Amino acid sequence: MAAYECRSETDSALTPDTFNSKQMNWAAVGELALAVLVTQMDAFRRMLGAAQLDLRQFAWALLPALGLLLLWELGRISARRSRRTRSRR
Known part of the structure; x- marks a missing residue:
């Protein structure tokens, strides 16, 4: 979710305008999905050596x-x- 933080040096990331970019929102959803997959799916955990x-x-x-x-x-x-x-x- 760091992409949201890169938008401005002084403007808050906690405003509705932050989520106007469809592409950035999909990237954030993808990041979250990958984090869940890596920690919850056995195949990903074994491949990456992660713990459940x-x-x-x-x-x-x-x-x-x-x-x-x-x-x-x-x-x-x-x-x-x-x-x-x-x-x-």
């Missing part, structure tokens, strides 16, 4: 990604405030 995850483990694996999204959004808020402060001077 139960729902609790999968949720724990998502926490770092969500934490990074939160930190990235806080950085964008800080950048917007900094720009406003500089433009007022």
Whole structure:
């Protein structure tokens, strides 16, 4: 889902405009589907040497990604405030 983060340095990724790109939305769905396939389908797990995850483990694996999204959004808020402060001077 990192593609959503690359759209702008200061604009939030958590707006409806973020999801206007059909191509990007399909890429995100594909990323999610591959993550589920790799951790849940026996053939993919054996081929890639991955471990099967139960729902609790999968949720724990998502926490770092969500934490990074939160930190990235806080950085964008800080950048917007900094720009406003500089433009007022």
